[in-house]
Amino acid sequence: MTFRTRRAASLATAALLASGVFTGLSAPAHAAGTETDLAITAAGTRLTSGVEGKVAWAKIANQGEGTPGKVFLKVDISKVDDSKLVLEPYQEGGCPATADAKPKLHVCELDADEIPGPGETIEVPILLLNQAKGLTEPYSAPVTISVESPDDTDDSNNSVDINVELTPESGVDLGVYVPDVKTRVDFETGDEGPLRPGDTSVVVGLVFNQGDLAVKGVKWTYRLPEGVTFTFDDEVCTYSADRRTAVCEDKALVIETGDVLLHGLPVAVDDGVEAPVTLKEGWLEAEAFGSLPAGARVSQQATRPLSDRAEVRAVEDTEYADIDPSDNKDDFAVIVAADAGGGGGGGGGLPVTGVQAGLIGAIGAGVLLAGVAMFLVARRRRVVVVAPGDEKPDA
Structure with missing residues (x-):
């Protein structure tokens, strides 16, 4: 494991606290049954090159009336230049990547206590790690984030195409x-x-x-x-x-x-x-x-x-x-x-x-x-x- 990977893993493990810290406080009012409608959105995918990195979010919303039995989040990073930007989605169930020299796909299986009930949203942190030094021009790359479940009754809102961007601009974020x-x-x-x-x-x-x-x-x-x-x-x-x-x-x-x-x-x-x-x-x-x-x-x-x-x-x-x-x-x-x-x-x-x-x-x-x-x-x-x-x- 490289130093960069160890660093990313430690950051992501801690970031899980941000998304799951409240999940154990009480039992949600889940409806009976497993059929539901999951939807995926993303936020926070642009960062300045003046920082080491930031936390973006993949947001999985349950728009149905049931709680699914299994949920998978997939993040396709095949078009991202990892010499400029590294993406690492993490959550408690783990997000293994393809075994290629350059990972192309991360797959996260949500643990049972992380699966959103009716009306709830679970937010999976995605670490954006800045690898570019002395960046003078903006860098962007397309990423596809999708959610899958055998209990999902509507796949029209299960995928979102976004751009991750590293900018030389300075500013608040x-x-x-x-x-x-x-x-x-x-x-x-x-x-x-x-x-x-x-x-x-x-x-x-x-x-x-x-x-x-x-x-x-x-x-x-x-x-x-x-x-x-x-x-x-x-x-x-x-x-x-x-x-x-x-x-x-x-x-x-x-x-x-x-x-x-x-x-x-x-x-x-x-x-x-x-x-x-x-x-x-x-x-x-x-x-x-x-x-x-x-x-x-x-x-x-x-x-x-x-x-x-x-x-x-x-x-x-x-x-x-x-x-x-x-x-x-x-x-x-x-x-x-x-x-x-x-x-x-x-x-x-x-x-x-x-x-x-x-x-x-x-x-x-x-x-x-x-x-x-x-x-x-x-x-x-x-x-x-x-x-x-x-x-x-x-x-």
Whole structure:
């Protein structure tokens, strides 16, 4: 095994944490049967030559009403020049490549606990490793990503043709990752379990910078599925009247190359939701306000999240060009299990006492590892954690 391959393997193994860290927290509300409709998309396949690499994503969505028994992801890299760019898809079940001197096809078989249930999406990380030194012209190559299952009833959406691109441009490169919400969190006791109607949980978003310039100021926006609302205010966010949209801004925050902004917000499932059900069409989107030149000195305060003790500095409120905007938005679902008969757990009327500790506990070491895993392809390995300071229950 070459040094490059060992390095790729170690990076990819850690990146698995980012895609699978939440899978064991609770049992999803899977429908009976195996017939279903799987669809494949990809994001984050353009990177600057100023970084060692980045994490792209193959997203497998289950658009049917059953959970398939077997799922295979295939990544055809036969047209990629590996002296410029190396692609390595990884997940827990392994992704063996053809045994040729130059691998042409990776095949990943998803483990049973990674297979998406109805309405869910599983995201398989694809490592893009920069091999080109002194690149002066953009390099791109076609890649075909496909998903196969004997239980799939519609193969029209099982394959996607994309271009992977290595560009000499410098810039910020925001990416977003948000897992499906599946777990009940009691903010008083810290107890966890299947999420049911009336329960509280946490939606956790990761906003990371995989560009070669630091982000200066960032806005990230959550939209919850119908039947789910935000329960407590965060001082950096403003909320819609229906409590389903939160627009969060920190115009002074600097996210350096290789850093990830980790943010969790408490949410509640409505008492009237009929379960079991997958509540879809949640999403998180991020955008940068600006950038700092490579090598610019950044104060320690500027890299700390905004709080009531920090001063917000004026930044032009305009969207900043991003190297690869395809991964600036990520969808998520809220998976609600059938009510066990005892009624909802948390609800929206939780006391403020214990919320801070409960939220941090819900984020947990697993999410911190997910954030770190995103950036094992970068030199720095620091995670910026944002959690509400003085939460206030909604009126």
